[in-house]
Amino acid sequence: MKIATYNVNGVNGRLPVLLRWLAEEKPDVVCLQELKAPQEKFPEQALLDAGYHAIWHGQLSWNGVAILSRNSNIEEIGRGLPGDPEDLQSRYLEAMVDGIVVCCLYLPNGNPTPGPKFDYKLKWFGRLQARAQKLLEFNAPVVLVGDFNVMPTEQDVYKPKRWLNDALFRSEVRQAFHELVAQGWTDAIRTLYPDETIYTFWDYFRNAYQRNAGLRIDHFLLSPQLKNRLQSGGVDKHVRGWEKTSDHAPVWIELKP
Template identity: 70%
Template sequence: MKIATFNVNGINGRLSVLLRWLAEAEPDVVCLQELKAPQEKFPLQAIRAAGYGAIWHGQKSWNGVAILARDAEPIETMRGLPGDAEDTHSRYIEAAVNGVLIGCMYVPNGNPAPGPKFDYKLRWYERLSQRAQDLIATGAPVVLAGDYNVMPTELDVYKPERWTDDALFRPEVRQAFAQLASQGWTDAIRHLHPDEKIYTFWDYFRNAWGRNAGLRLDHLLLSPSIASRLSSAGVDRHVRGWDHASDHAPAWIVLD
């Protein structure tokens, strides 16, 4: 079972990139972030024509998450992260696909930090940790995948000294991710590639892609009940080099 996460940075504007990658990579499950499309503008017909069922949580102009399943229909289990009735951002969706529970997320960026957006990000991580703890308690096989907007360690960022004050790398955010993982989650890519510089994001500016000045922002966390089934993990780095590409590349895992 191949599960991937891909921040598409506008699903309609980059639909050709997404469809090309789906045809090439043939993932069984895909978590998408930054749809940047209202609910009614999700390109369901094109996704279905590519062989995927879908559920999505859209929002005009920004945010938005979706779960795609090849030759299957995701069974939605949650829409929106619990814990704050006033949070209207479309950042979390959850579904069962072929016996695995998939949580798809787009964590807030948090910049500028410090400030209200950074505080919101930390509160969001607290709510995510609570949901993650509840999921582990079920004993079910769970994958939490998405754009976590954090580089967990210095190995996950090109020139870490330049990012010390950024909301993606501040100690509070790295600690929030570490506390989440300490519940028993396995960071799949880092688990199989403990010493490699692996990035999932390259900015559009300053020739970041050409210089490989990247960040590892997109992560797949595995619950204890499924971690032993992890057989491979990686990033489809070449997708970032396609015409009109997202600034993220798809990250993926394979479960036996």
């Protein structure tokens, strides 16, 4: 099974890019973030025509997550991260796909810091840790997939000293990520490429993509039941070079049956 994550940065505006990538790479399951579309504006028919069923949690102008499946039914488990009934931001979606619990997430950016957006990010991270722990207790195969908006180590960021006070790299955020992984999760891409420089995001400014001045912020965390099924993975970096593309590139892993 090939599972991918892609912060599409506007599902309707980038639809030609998304459809082209789906046709070329044919992932079995795809988690999308930053749809930037209300529920009724999600391009369901275009994706059906491309061979993908979808569930989605939209929001006007901002956020939004979706799970696509090419060969299997999607059984929705829940939408919205538990722990705060007043949080209305569309950032989390859970589903069962082919026997695997797929959790698609778009963790808050948190900038500027300090401030309420950073406080919200840390609280959201705490709720994610609580949900992740609960998922592990189910003793089922689970993957946490998406844009975590965190570079876990200096290896994951171009010129790390420039990012020390950014909400994506502050020590509190990295600590939260490491505490999450320490529950028993496997960082799939870093496990496959322990010593390589790998980025998944390049800013639109200052020729970041051309200079490979990137960040690794899109991650797969695998539960213990999936650790030994991890076969391969990578970043479709070339997609970041396409016209009218997202500032993220698709990231993928393959799991053995």
